[in-house]
Amino acid sequence: MSFSNKILSWYNVNKRDLPWRESKNPYFVWLSEVILQQTRVAQGTAYYYKFVEHFPTVQKLASASEEEILNLWQGLGYYSRARNLHKAAQQVVNEFNGEFPTTYKDILTLKGVGDYTASAISSICFGEQKAVVDGNVYRVLARYFGLDTPIDSTQGRKQFKVLAEELLPTKEVGEYNQGLMELGALVCSPKSPDCVRCPINKSCIAYSKNTMANFPVKSKKTKQRKRYFNYLVIENKGSYYIEKRIEKDIWKNMYQFPLIETSKEQESPVYTSSDLILIGRKVAKKHVLSHQTIYAVFWEYKQIKDRELNPNWIKVNDFSNKPLPRLIELYVEGGLLR
Numbered sequence: 501m502s503f504s505n506k507i508l509s510w511y512n513v514n515k516r517d518l519p520w521r522e523s524k525n526p527y528f529v530w531l532s533e534v535i536l537q538q539t540r541v542a543q544g545t546a547y548y549y550k551f552v553e554h555f556p557t558v559q560k561l562a563s564a565s566e567e568e569i570l571n572l573w574q575g576l577g578y579y580s581r582a583r584n585l586h587k588a589a590q591q592v593v594n595e596f597n598g599e600f601p602t603t604y605k606d607i608l609t610l611k612g613v614g615d616y617t618a619s620a621i622s623s624i625c626f627g628e629q630k631a632v633v634d635g636n637v638y639r640v641l642a643r644y645f646g647l648d649t650p651i652d653s654t655q656g657r658k659q660f661k662v663l664a665e666e667l668l669p670t671k672e673v674g675e676y677n678q679g680l681m682e683l684g685a686l687v688c689s690p691k692s693p694d695c696v697r698c699p700i701n702k703s704c705i706a707y708s709k710n711t712m713a714n715f716p717v718k719s720k721k722t723k724q725r726k727r728y729f730n731y732l733v734i735e736n737k738g739s740y741y742i743e744k745r746i747e748k749d750i751w752k753n754m755y756q757f758p759l760i761e762t763s764k765e766q767e768s769p770v771y772t773s774s775d776l777i778l779i780g781r782k783v784a785k786k787h788v789l790s791h792q793t794i795y796a797v798f799w800e801y802k803q804i805k806d807r808e809l810n811p812n813w814i815k816v817n818d819f820s821n822k823p824l825p826r827l828i829e830l831y832v833e834g835g836l837l838r
């Protein structure tokens with residue numbers, strides 16, 4: 501049996517029952533692909549249901565406000581994905597007459613869509629001969645063929661893409677792509693691959709040499725930037741002051757307490773004013789993002805001079821209506837506001 505037939509037969513029997521697999525509607529497949537980038541299936545599924553319920557069509561998504569979308573996206577991280585989702589939906593409405601594009605080339609023009617997503621949608625929904633190469637596919641192919649070209653190099657990306665295209669079957673290409681990704685997710689897992697149950701174990705190089713842990717090879721380590729955030733949690737007559745992040749930085753257009761960023765963690769107050777008394781200092785758990793780690797301190801103040809309340813002052817219950825970075829959400833959920 502050929503490589504692709506083994507994958508297809510295995511997938512047929514072992515595929516997980518996931519809601520976006522029920523239809524070949526490109527809008528739903530696209531939503532699921534964007535949500536599942538950098539997100540586990542268990543967590544992503546709940547978000548998928550929320551999005552489909554709120555925005556059953558691409559038109560509904562296009563006409564929503566960015567704030568509404570960010571609010572639903574809250575907790576998933578990588579917020580640029582949500583903003584791109586919104587812009588791409590507007591593109592579908594304005595540039596494609598509301599019809600989701602049907603070819604790899606056209607899908608690739610949508611905001612935030614790269615080779616991976618365009619290949620997935622065009623092969624799954626329209627049977628186009630495009631190979632999908634995600635982290636799972638890199639791992640399976642690197643181990644199976646014993647390929648040690650770093651997958652984060654230009655040469656590696658090209659080599660794996662060419663190989664993946666060569667392996668494509670002539671029929672059922674969408675099912676095959678999903679099968680290879682599913683095999684990587686369920687059997688050829690990063691830490692403990694279940695090689696005994698693997699349908700391609702007879703000719704797998706890494707399995708034959710017991711070198712599974714050596715693949716795939718990466719050349720660079722991601723550099724983590726350390727950042728020190730000091731949030732000023734100011735209470736005034738039971739309300740708290742919040743503001744929108746407008747800088748070109750993480751969490752753009754989400755809400756936060758006023759922020760002072762410093763070059764190291766601060767032990768003594770970063771802000772003083774005759775209007776405020778400091779009543780507490782809470783250190784958050786370090787918050788790890790893909791390229792940066794945030795060390796946050798919440799400085800809790802009480803407003804002692806009367807100040808007029810404007811829409812920037814909100815009650816504890818209203819925090820759930822605002823898109824918040826997970827770090828702030830955890831602080832609010834922790835019941836730390838009085």
Ligand code: SF4
Nearest residue numbers: 688695698701704707
């Ligand atoms: S035999 Fe093991 S290492 Fe090889 S592809 Fe299968 S699960 Fe991965």
